[in-house]
């Protein structure tokens with residue numbers, strides 16, 4: 279194989295939450311990989327396990343209820359799952375970073391922006407002239423008037439600005455992978471576009487791989503090279519953006535694409551698919567999408583579907599469906 | 607920041623004024639002060655003389671202003687029980703004892719409760735958390751005087767490790783201070799724990815973790831500083847209940863502070879002294895709350911900038 283080795287390879291990841299009502303599996307055997315400099319989109323309805331997948335990779339699942347039950351997460355060839363908390367602390371920020379969804383709550387309200395950026399620099403072994411380095415970093419993420427803003431508190435900034443600061447923090451250690459969990463959902467449309475451009479710019483400059491989690495297929499079309507579609511804790515389809523958009527091979531993906539009127543417009547209509555995703559403790563034997571699938575039959579309801587080649591026939595296009603051949 | 611503090615100080619002064627008004631009115635509501643001052647068989651001439659001397663023949667608001675004027679310079683009249691001393695002198699002499707004991711109790715509360723509350727939150731649902739919960743439960747269901755007596759009985763009477771009561775050094779202070787602090791430890795631990803639990807769920811804690819901050823720093827730098835607002839708020843209440851608690855505990859342990867003084871003065875109908883104690887307590891309480899406001903502003907920039 280001439281393909282570059284993936285920088286991040288997740289294999290058969292299973293994550294559980296211990297709730298008072300019993301343990302539920304929120305990530306149920308997820309595998310994907312991301313290459314250097316590549317942007318992978320993860321899409322799926324609310325509750326499909328996108329964030330739990332991201333938090334598993336970062337090893338910051340909700341405490342004390344979250345736990346990786348099995349699987350491996352290879353970052354640059356090293357499995358993160360067995361690492362101790364101390365070892366993991368050294369990897370976070372330096373080798374893998376993350377941008378959270380809501381800029382209004384992700385910065386610490388009692389410290390200045392500068393303090394929080396400098397902290398990230400210090401974690402990454404930067405010494406001396408830290409204030410100037412923080413200002414430079416803020417400039418890099420297009421924070422206007424960085425010399426003054428570095429002394430501001432988060433509550434004195436707009437959402438778009440705060441998300442830029444979060445971006446600056448995530449690149450302070452020049453990680454090889456950045457996971458962005460719906461980083462633009464809380465922003466206005468115009469600010470969203472600027473932020474996406476910023477991410478593209480960062481990627482071009484640093485060659486970092488990005489895992490971009492979103493509801494928005496328009497953003498996927500614009501920003502991502504490949505995508506995985508998640509449903510009820512599983513990946514139901516995976517492929518290049520072109521292949522999946524041109525030849526969707528899972529009924530859920532088809533429905534998602536149908537609910538997007540214009541690929542370049544911000545949409546949030548995943549909910550337009552009739553019915554709701556199953557409650558995770560109700561998932562039975564067969565295909566989890568069966569209750570909402572127009573093609574579902576008895577086999578779908580009783581036997582879990584195999585992973586098959588996607589309709590594009592490209593070697594990296596897959597879907598988990600009994601009837602993907604019947605989609606036209 | 608400065609305007610914030612000025613505003614708070616102004617509020618404190620207004621509260622103080624209201625308190626003086628209440629204290630003053632109480633002294634008039636609780637019957638004619640003369641009854642307390644004069645022997646039962648006083649002659650009309652004596653009554654006349656004392657009335658004039660105290661200014662009781664003047665309009666009430668003039669009396670209040672005089673009272674304020676005197677209070678401002680610490681003049682609350684002469685003590686009736688401790689002859690030859692002014693009320694202010696009597697209280698002033700007892701104040702250090704109360705501050706020592708209260709200070710030690712405060713120190714114990716903070717040093718025990720804050721780390722315990724923080725750790726109970728961090729290790730939620732573990733044995734440590736259970737221990738903290740039991741302490742909190744016990745502390746809040748045991749009355750301080752009863753705990754004081756039990757402590758005295760076990761550690762002073764039976765084991766003889768500490769003196770039973772009276773004024774003295776650290777060994778005299780430990781039992782009463784623990785008795786005073788116990789309830790506060792309980793309340794403060796519970797508050798700190800729940801405040802920390804809430805903060806530990808915040809997104810900025812998640813961000814601190816994903817950016818590679820060490821766990822200890824996540825807890826103390828990122829979480830505790832935010833959670834601290836809650837125990838700091840309680841500090842005002844804490845100071846107040848330590849003062850009122852001193853009345854009970856000082857009496858139980860025969861500790862000659864202002865709390866003990868208050869009881870003794872009430873029993874001896876030494877009204878000027880009672881009045882002075884009340885005003886002193888009010889002043890300390892307002893001071894504690896002013897400190898709370900300052901701490902607030904130091905902790906949280908959002909408060910500072912409003």
Ligand SMILES: Nc1ncnc2c1ncn2[C@@H]1O[C@H](COP(=O)(O)OP(=O)(O)OP(=O)(O)O)[C@@H](O)[C@H]1O
Pocket residue numbers: 295297304322323324325326327328329330331340558
């Ligand atoms: N703290 C929690 N306690 C209980 N259940 C949780 C918790 N966090 C997540 N879940 C459950 O885990 C499942 C996966 O959630 P996750 O947050 O990964 O979804 P998501 O795909 O990121 O959705 P969204 O698009 O809304 O962010 C959901 O069923 C959710 O209800």
Ligand code: SF4
Pocket residue numbers: 528529530565566567568569571572573574575578579583598599600601602
């Ligand atoms: S396996 Fe069956 S139910 Fe599941 S998506 Fe495919 S057709 Fe629908």
Ligand SMILES: [Mg+2]
Pocket residue numbers: 328329330459
């Ligand atoms: Mg999510």
